[in-house]
Amino acid sequence: MLQISLFRRIVIFAILIGGLVLALPNAFYTRVEQSNDARAVIESGLSNDDLSAVAGQWPDFLPSGLVNLGLDLRGGAHLLVEVQVEDVYAGRLDALWPEVRDVLAAERDTVGFVTREESGTDELRVRISEAEGAARALELVRGLARPVVTVTGAGASDIAVSADGPVLTVTLSEAERVATDNRTMQQALEIIRRRIDEAGTREPTIQRQGADRILVQVPGVGSAQEVKDLIGTTAQLTFNPVITRTTDPATNVAPDEILAPSLDEEGVFFVLERAPVVSGEELVDAQPSFDQNGRPAVSFRFNPSGARAFGDYTAENIGAPFAIVLDGEVISAPTIQSHIPGGSGIITGRFTAEESTNLAVLLRAGALPAGLTFLEERTIGPELGQDSIDKGKLAAAVGLALVIVFMGLSYGLFGWFANLALILNLCMIxxxxxxxxxxxxxxxxxxxxxxxxxxxxxxxxxFERIREELKTAKGPARAIELGYSRALSAIIDANITTLITASILYAVGSGPVRGFAITLGLGIVTSVFTAIFVTRLFIVLWFERRRPRTIEV
Known part of the structure; x- marks a missing residue:
């Protein structure tokens, strides 16, 4: 007999009602969006009557989730960024220099004095004063090599060392360069994502393209320049010992020193040790704050290893200046007055409140491992997005209208049941x-x-199967039951193959292709549910109420 248990009826109606309630906020998109934004600001600690009024535009007890509009519908910024992965090689070799210096200095009787020579960014050149000790120096430096931590580079060393008389040349091995490039790209992707997320933008697209490029699409921003300002700053923070202060921009510095301009004082430069005491990588938090004079500043806190290194350095160098360096510029160069334990401090400078907030965001998100080059940038205006929405709505409305008319004319009352299920299907999507x-x-x-x-x-x-079953004169109830049971296998087979196609598109596609695959896949699942369960429930309810002796399909 044609029956559906009470439990199954309740479950079907519960799923339908749940889908309708979840879809409801999209019918009031602007109101719900404004309410969500106001609530986010209130949760961050700011509140006033205007914000409370905007937040109250949508009731708390209703869902407030929205379908996020992509770049082509909302407008926004599109950027193609190239990561300068070679920049990381120089940093790696700079960090290696103190180890090389110390291991060679430990055997000064054999290798003599050790000095660093000028070299390219992809190599470290070290001269020893005793040429006869070159073989021993080569052995010592090669002992600093570590295995490359990748599957493809297993068994390889991270550095290659060669000697030309008293000069040793240290470079990164090919396996280490590949591994470094991959780490750099992953780190750049994560940091760009953090910075954009910190700014509160909705559903950005951030994905790797090729070996050294990143695609960034941020819906809802006014211009590509806003995104460039947000992600283009390296935000490389270091704390370096100060050797001297000068006003001569042409001051000669040793290979293990750097010349950095002062951000506060025009025409003033600092000669700093190249190797930092601690770096921004060891920061765990940064927040906008104010100094003792009420001027905007940024407070920071190190992790345990950074706090220990910072504390040890300040204890051993009381009375000496040290520089806080951001992207090659000295923000401030205070004199160490006392031991600074605990790993926390404050960065002061000529900041506005907005600049201190932005700097805190950048430091908290982390420093980019390498510089960025913007290869392509464009801003998509909201007018173009609205035009796409309007045309999409028109296409959907025309398609829906034609399908409804066809089903109503072809299958009568059963066709209108299918049309109602189709509208519910769209709401569920x-x-x-x-x-x-x-x-x-x-x-x-x-x-x-x-x-x-x-x-x-x-x-x-x-419906076609029901028509066939009605010809055998088994009665309408039996015909409907057999129609559903015998068409089920064909329905499942047809939709599973389409779902497999959608899954493949999602797995191997990107951007717009994935968007198509998601809506197609969800549509398949919801349409099968509405066809097998919802339409059948409507027919059963009608049949139980009317008990017709014959039916027309």
Whole structure:
């Protein structure tokens, strides 16, 4: 007999109601979006009557998740960034120099005095005064090599060392360069994502392209320059010992020293030791604050290893200046008055409140491991996005109208049951997209339009099967039951193959292709649910109420 248990009916109605409730905020998109933004500001600690009024535009007890609009629908910034991975080689070799110096200085009787010579960014050149000790020096420096920590570089060393008389040349091995490039790209991706997330933008697209490029798409921003200002700053923070102060920009410095301009005092330069005491990598927190004079500043805190190194240095160098260096410029160069334990401090300078907040965001997100070059940038205006939305709505409305008319004329009352299920199906798609916080793009709208056409396929199979069963004069109830049971395998087979295709598109595609695959895949799942369960429930409820002796399909 044609029956559906009470429990299954409750579950089906619960799923439908849940999908409708989750999709509801999208019908009031602007109001809900403003309310969500106001609540986020209030949660950050700021509150006033205007914010409370805006937050109250949408009730707390209703879901507030929205389908995020992609770059092509909302407008925003598109950037293609090249990461200068070679910059990291110089930093690695600079960090290696103190180890090389110390290990050679320990055997000064054999190798003599050790000095660093000028060299390219991809090599470290070290001269020893005793040429006869070159073989021993070579052995000592090679002993500093470590294995490359990658699957492809297993068994290889991270450095290559050669000798030309009394001069040793240290370079990164090929395996280490490949591993370094991969680490640099992963770190750059993560830091760019953190910086953009800190700024509160919605659903940015940040993904690697090729060996050394990153695609950045940020919906909802006014211009590409805003994003460039946010992610383009290296924010490399170091604390370096000060050797001397000068006003001569042409001051000669040794290979293990650097000349950095002062940010506060124009025309003033500092000669600093190249190797920092601690770096921004050891920061665990940075927050905007104010100094003792009420001027904007940035307070910071180190991790345990950074706190220990910073504390030891300040204890041993009381009365000496040290420099706080940001991206090659000296922010300030205070004199150490006393031991600074605990690993916390404050950065002062000529900051505005906004600059101190931005600097704290950059430091908290972390320093970029290498410089960035912007190869491509463009701003997509919101007018173009609105035009895409309007055309997408028109396409969906026309497709939906044609399908509804066709189903109503072809299958009568059963066709109108299928049409009602189709509308519920679209609501469920938006409900699931809202629940997942997914991003809807123009190809995603194409996936929804395609789903409108595909969603009634299962109903067509069932209704045609019911027509065939009615010819055997088994009665309407039996015909409906057999129609659903015998069409089920064809429905599942057809939709599984399409779902596999959508899964492959999602796995190997990127950007717009993934947006299409997501909406297509969700549409397949929801359309099968509505065809097998929802339409059937409508027919059963109608049949139980009317008990017709014959039916027309």
């Amino acid at each position: 938006f409900g699931v997209l809202s629940l997942l916080g997914a991003t809807l793009t123009l190809p995603g709208i194409a996936g929804i339009v395609l789903t409108v056409g595909m969603a009634v396929d299962a109903n067509v199979l069932v």
